[in-house]
Amino acid sequence: MTSAILAEDLVKTYGRVRALDGFGLDVPEGKVLALLGPNGAGKSTAVRVLTTLLRPDAGRAEIMGVDVVRDPTAVRRMIGVTGQQTSVDAQLTGRENLEMFGRLSRLSRRAARARADELIERFALTEFASRPSRTYSGGQRRRLDLAASLIAGPPVVFLDEPTTGLDPRSRFGLWESVAELAREGRTILLTTQYLEEADNLADTVTLVDHGRVVAQGTPDELKALAGSGVLEVVVRSADMLEKTERIVEAVATGRTEVSERLLRVTAPVPDQADLLGEVMHSLGAAGVRLAGFSLRRPTLDEVFLTLTGEPETGGVR
Ligand SMILES: Nc1ncnc2c1ncn2[C@@H]1O[C@H](COP(=O)(O)OP(=O)(O)OP(=O)(O)O)[C@@H](O)[C@H]1O
Ligand SMILES: [Mg+2]
Structure with missing residues (x-):
């Protein structure tokens, strides 16, 4: 199987912090990988390297066989990204945001409008599509974010904590959307703190801590690791x-x-x-x-606590 997302021996340091410390993964085309780890584990850093937003100090990464450092422009054409922070413009309406993202991905005005309509419908945004996005609830904004990342129909999608802060119903709705993207054959990498989410959505779960992969497998294999x-x-x-x-x-x-x-x-x-x-x-x-x-x-929660060891001293990183 071809790798859609590949990372090998990635290192990224911020001063004395090794945010990535020999990080690697391999996601075959059409699969869903959940990157799971505690706060500060390096999940967002990995996503930022893989999506060309950040240059690694060492190691290499490829999207569909294209190197992220050597050809970031080509990589950007193949990916959709929903970051941990929202990327939509608060002053623009939902529809305006989507059209703008469409234009940024070089769709014609007309194609951008058509695509925006399609995504508004798909993510149930119709009711507030004409309102500035700053008036959206957290869940509505998350849906708009996800819609925006899909505007160009990318084969590879990155979602950094797509459901953090959502109520159970919105979370469930978002899971449905992600599952549907997977059914369409897209490759998805999502980061999450919720083991239940990984359990539900992912073909493979990669557990990361201190910038390194500490365990990897199907949700069932990980549970069996707890022994x-x-x-x-x-x-x-x-x-x-x-x-x-x-x-x-x-x-x-x-x-x-x-x-x-x-x-x-x-x-x-x-x-x-x-x-x-x-x-x-x-x-x-x-x-x-x-x-x-x-x-x-054992539940994935029990596995998570076993494999990531004692909580870090000094509180939240
Ligand atoms: N711009 C930066 N400058 C300095 N340190 C940084 C920077 N970005 C990240 N770090 C550090 O790198 C480490 C990894 O951060 P990262 O954001 O990748 O973690 P994460 O796994 O996404 O955590 P969370 O679950 O809280 O989102 C942390 O110790 C963080 O403080
Ligand atoms: Mg993060």
Whole structure:
């Protein structure tokens, strides 16, 4: 398969901060990659290098086989970018913004107008298309941003935290739009803080921390990386919690959590079926009455916290 987005050994430093420190990725044509990582991990820096807005200190990057440093103009013709900050003009209306972006991508006046109409319809912007975009809500502006990035119908689309700050319904709507872009065969790289988003949209998830890739795989592979299942035992009354905790602890591979409110004991355990029988048996023998008993895969959130280690000291970067 051909790479639509390729990065190798990218380095970008700001003074003493190594925002990218040997960063690499490879997104085949038509696939969706989610770049996931904590604040300051280097996600936006990677997007800015890949979209020709920033020159790397070392390493190389290509879009559809074209080098971003050697031929930025050709690269720009193939990409659409929705940055973390909005790029639309607050004073212009939604429609004017889209037409302007169309003109900037060298569409004729007429083609720009037609394309703007199409995108207004597609992203449900009709109702406020004639209002200055400064009057838009966060979700409406995000949709306008996304529409603007698609004006020239680019085969490769970059979305930097497309749903940050959106309410669940707007987020879901945006997911639908991204899924549709993927169905059209576009290659998409999106950055996100939300594991659920990566889980929903991405073929591959790349976990980045301190400017480096710390893990990569399908959402399922990443979850398997956490190595085990999570056992959840719910008991009928609070007086059974202590016994349950002791029994679960004996087989746990990590910390056992007890919720008195939910009457629940949770712990990571090895993925072994006979172990469950054993635990069940011990609980029965100890007179614990169960309201629930399940073994589940770890969530991406649990994987994320495991793989990116302890939170950085010194607060938010
Ligand atoms: N223009 C700049 N000057 C100095 N340092 C910068 C600059 N841009 C980014 N950095 C630093 O580079 C590191 C990576 O920043 P980047 O914006 O790529 O992170 P991010 O993963 O996008 O974070 P977030 O989730 O908060 O958007 C951070 O430590 C940041 O402070
Ligand atoms: Mg960012």
